[in-house]
Amino acid sequence: MSPQAFEHSEVVLVPDGPMLVRGVRSVEDADGRVHAVERPVVALCRCEKSSRLPWCDGTHKVIARRGD
Amino acid sequence: MYLPKPRGSLSEAAFDLLRSLPDDQASETGVGVQPDSTEDADLTLWAVHELSYGGFEDVHEQAETSPPVLLLRARLETDLEARLRGRWTGAQPAPADVPAELVRLVAEHDGPSLAEHVHRRADLDQVMELLRQRSVYHLKEADQSAWVVPRLPVRAKTALVELLFDEYGDGDPNRLHAHLFAQGLEAVGLRSDYGAYVDDALPEVFEMNNAASMFGMQRRLRGAAMGHLAAFEATSSLPSRRMVQGFARLGLPKEMVRYYDEHVEADAIHEQTALRDICGTLAEEQPEQAGDILFGAFTCLDLEARFATAMLDRWGVAS
Numbered sequence: 001m002s003p004q005a006f007e008h009s010e011v012v013l014v015p016d017g018p019m020l021v022r023g024v025r026s027v028e029d030a031d032g033r034v035h036a037v038e039r040p041v042v043a044l045c046r047c048e049k050s051s052r053l054p055w056c057d058g059t060h061k062v063i064a065r066r067g068d
Numbered sequence: 069m070y071l072p073k074p075r076g077s078l079s080e081a082a083f084d085l086l087r088s089l090p091d092d093q094a095s096e097t098g099v100g101v102q103p104d105s106t107e108d109a110d111l112t113l114w115a116v117h118e119l120s121y122g123g124f125e126d127v128h129e130q131a132e133t134s135p136p137v138l139l140l141r142a143r144l145e146t147d148l149e150a151r152l153r154g155r156w157t158g159a160q161p162a163p164a165d166v167p168a169e170l171v172r173l174v175a176e177h178d179g180p181s182l183a184e185h186v187h188r189r190a191d192l193d194q195v196m197e198l199l200r201q202r203s204v205y206h207l208k209e210a211d212q213s214a215w216v217v218p219r220l221p222v223r224a225k226t227a228l229v230e231l232l233f234d235e236y237g238d239g240d241p242n243r244l245h246a247h248l249f250a251q252g253l254e255a256v257g258l259r260s261d262y263g264a265y266v267d268d269a270l271p272e273v274f275e276m277n278n279a280a281s282m283f284g285m286q287r288r289l290r291g292a293a294m295g296h297l298a299a300f301e302a303t304s305s306l307p308s309r310r311m312v313q314g315f316a317r318l319g320l321p322k323e324m325v326r327y328y329d330e331h332v333e334a335d336a337i338h339e340q341t342a343l344r345d346i347c348g349t350l351a352e353e354q355p356e357q358a359g360d361i362l363f364g365a366f367t368c369l370d371l372e373a374r375f376a377t378a379m380l381d382r383w384g385v386a387s
């Protein structure tokens with residue numbers, strides 16, 4: 001098998017979950033506050049219910065899912 | 069760290085052997101002793117695995133690869149694996165379904181929650197006891213998964229290293245997770261050297277540690293190792309938040325809070341990448357691993373539930 005090129009996106013929308021973003025150094029939240037990023041990838045909350053916006057804290061798992 | 073107190077005939081004989089190595093005569097004889105209990109066997113295997121991590125001051129480094137120790141490890145791992153597989157009754161999923169099946173397994177598993185107890189009711193003594201028990205695992209957190217890196221196909225390898233980079237502090241030693249836990253232990257007045265509380269550890273603690281080490285150290289069990297990691301990550305951010313709230317209620321120092329605070333954020337990320345980019349791509353490229361990925365995830369959840377039950381029983385709390 002010859003080495004294959006893989007699909008690899010910097011931004012990934014997880015169904016019913018956060019938005020994964022790779023390779024950024026800062027994120028500005030909805031209130032205009034800037035958060036430094038030291039991780040290779042961060043999970044941004046899309047459900048708006050996280051206790052630590054703009055980051056996902058897993059709360060999306062305990063709220064109703066799309067289509068439920 | 070020195071070898072802990074033995075807990076039966078096997079650990080007694082095995083620790084005597086470990087202290088005597090490297091000695092040609094001891095190497096010939098091996099350890100034929102049967103364990104008195106699973107606790108005796110589990111403590112012994114924990115100590116044998118430890119030879120490949122930080123080791124013991126009273127055991128020569130050569131003991132790690134001496135024939136009687138390798139034989140003993142093989143025998144104990146065979147028994148442990150049979151015991152763990154005997155508890156798992158799930159079916160082999162289609163490889164493409166692995167991430168979804170992992171999510172379902174985690175969502176449907178409802179073991180007792182130590183984090184819930186810490187959040188609302190635990191007293192300071194109980195929290196300190198929990199931290200001592202957890203120290204056996206958290207002070208080498210992520211090391212168990214790091215063994216697997218060279219055994220994975222390209223995408224899963226990349227994703228595991230990305231996750232481990234975060235576990236290991238993103239290039240900053242002060243943010244390395246096991247080190248955050250060590251700083252937390254010192255701040256609450258506990259010892260932070262690895263193994264300080266092994267003599268107080270419940271049998272369930274050894275079983276949890278041994279399963280993670282065995283999965284990590286055997287190439288054959290790479291699927292189980294990654295499933296275990298995914299379940300661990302997927303059951304961490306929400307409980308960590310409850311730990312933070314419980315610690316605030318009890319007024320624990322900020323260094324200890326920081327370890328759990330970090331895990332609220334980090335494990336919400338690790339959960340996604342472990343499920344999709346590690347387990348999902350591993351199952352896609354090595355479909356025969358699909359069943360073991362689920363088996364490893366189940367084992368993680370099951371052993372945590374057993375540990376939680378044991379702790380709550382000890383505290384007289386109904387689980």
Ligand code: FES
Pocket residue numbers: 016017018019044045046047048049050055056057058059060061
């Ligand atoms: S998307 Fe995870 S908490 Fe909102």
Ligand SMILES: [Fe+2]
Pocket residue numbers: 209235245331334
């Ligand atoms: Fe961690």
Ligand SMILES: [Fe+2]
Pocket residue numbers: 235301334335338
């Ligand atoms: Fe993690």
